[in-house]
Amino acid sequence: MDGYTQGDAASQTNWLSVNCDLGDLVPWLGLLTDSKPTILVLAGETSGDLHAAKVVAELRVRNPNVRFLGMGGPKMKAQGVELFAELGTLAIMGFSEVIARMCYFLSLRRKVLALIHSESPDLVILVDYPGFNLTIAKAAHERGCPVLYYIPPKVWAWNERRARTLATVADAVASIHPFEVDLLKEHGVNVEYVGHPLLDRADSIPSRGESFRAWGLDPERPLLGILPGSRIQEVERHLKPFIESARAVVDRRPGVQVLISQAPGLEDSHFRDLEFSVVRETPSLLRWSDCVLTKSGTSTLETALEGTPLVIAHQVSWLSGVLARLLLRTRYIGLPNLVTHQEVVPEVLQGEVRPEVIAPLLLELIDESSPVRIEQIQNLDRVTRLLGEAGASSRVADMAMTLLERHS
Structure with a gap:
């Protein structure tokens, strides 16, 4: 985790x-x-x-x-x-x-x-x-x-x-x-x-206005949060396709702002020379993003508990993927989906982790009037209630x- x-x-x-x-x-x-x-x-x-x-x-x-x-x-x-x-x-x-x-x-x-x-x-x-x-x-x-x-x-x-x-x-x-x-x-x-320990999450998060000022962003424009992972191997596999997906979103909706989360323990060298800014205030990013793209893991539940719409995209090595298909006994990998026993959050896996697959999902969820976004937010509230x-x-x-x- x-x-x-x-x-x-x-x-x-x-x-x-x-x-x-x-x-x-x-x-x-x-x-x-x-x-x-x-x-x-x-x-x-x-x-x-x-x-x-x-x-x-x-x-x-x-x-x-x-x-x-x-x-x-x-x-x-x-x-x-x-x-x-x-x-x-x-x-x-x-x-x-x-x-x-x-x-x-x-x-x-x-x-x-x-x-x-x-x-x-x-x-x-x-x-x-x-x-x-x-x-x-x-x-x-x-x-x-x-x-x-x-x-x-x-x-x-x-x-x-x-x-x-x-x-x-x-x-x-x-x-x-x-x-x-x-x-x-x-x-x-x-x-x-x-x-779940994530239910003990912080309430001392700065306001949207304070957070956006610290990041140099416009609070009136939508924000897409990118979480490529907390391990070096995850970042190496996810950062490039996640950035490409974010770029595709911005091409379609130029007003969208993008921030990338750098998890604790990861060196700055993995996040240099990127076209989007990098922040370490991940709790604030999860709360104030209008939509999040994250790899699988605890971050999916952290995002869900904030009520922030999300897309899960995840890939592992070829060997790990083959073994996972042989051994895994569950239909889903995302924790919000496992808790509810249904796909309340879209999952994009392995070879499908490409901008042409991910970007349309993000565009639908970042649109405030989208029925898909409204339905997912309702389901995320159900996730919180099920956890106790x-x-x-x-x-x-x-x-x-x-x-x-x-x-x-």
Whole structure:
């Protein structure tokens, strides 16, 4: 999973203000006063870094004495996590890309296993990144370390056998997709639906006028937002056809303005000498764009939650594409479509990722009077309602505290 938005501290529930019996709090009192546990947190992608950082922040409220070790990115680091591996070397995608970097991941795995052996963490929190994290879960379980898996492998999409593995190596699983809970339970997984962390998104986004002034744009003219990806491989595959599609839109509607999002952790060198401006304020871009073109991933749901019409376009390597066609069990890849079980957002895949296919879809959605745009906005509102209430990070922190007490 990739990610762009920042969390909203105001929407995070302070655990002391939750209505509960005193008996519910007693088991945690020792952890709050005397214990100085060590928690290992592993996240391998931008979105995982964001979600892990929110959980770390919630845990620090509950026990300021916790020592956090992990792999992740700048948001985890900002929360005081002692990182031994950072996102720049971790973020890849696709089967062929994983094979190409197998030696690196084997070396990293040995490093994590050595750390588990030397530190004997009181809890291991794994965030998404299943190809790597499942092997760590097995090793931690064998070592006797409790394991909390947040954002489990997408067994509803492919490789259902991973659910059986998860049942044997994870003490608890925190799910963010309501449609996967029953399947995981069928395989014996101790799973709890915690809600989607993107529902805790920031409300401190500047107004449309302020944002457009900062970008040097006209707020009276429509804006097309471009999200090519949060990984280097994604940007390399998507940036060129996305820019070509945006150019085709501007050729047809000269008043349209275009901005390209540069995700955290990506170097400026990947975005030099482009015909459209590049910004890092992706939350503002998602909220104030009149339409968004994005690759598949977390950004599709982030955009949907803002109620901004979007088109999903995605391509991977030839080998990854072939394997995906053979292994994937779902009709859709976009999260808004998976949540609603229907194509509420158009998906353009592999060889179809071309301006002649994408531009007409964008032109229809950027037109305020278009029935297609109006219908999609209504469906995006339904996506938000189906995801439930905010507070995922707080619920995951509660699960972590329970595991810490149980194994103390």
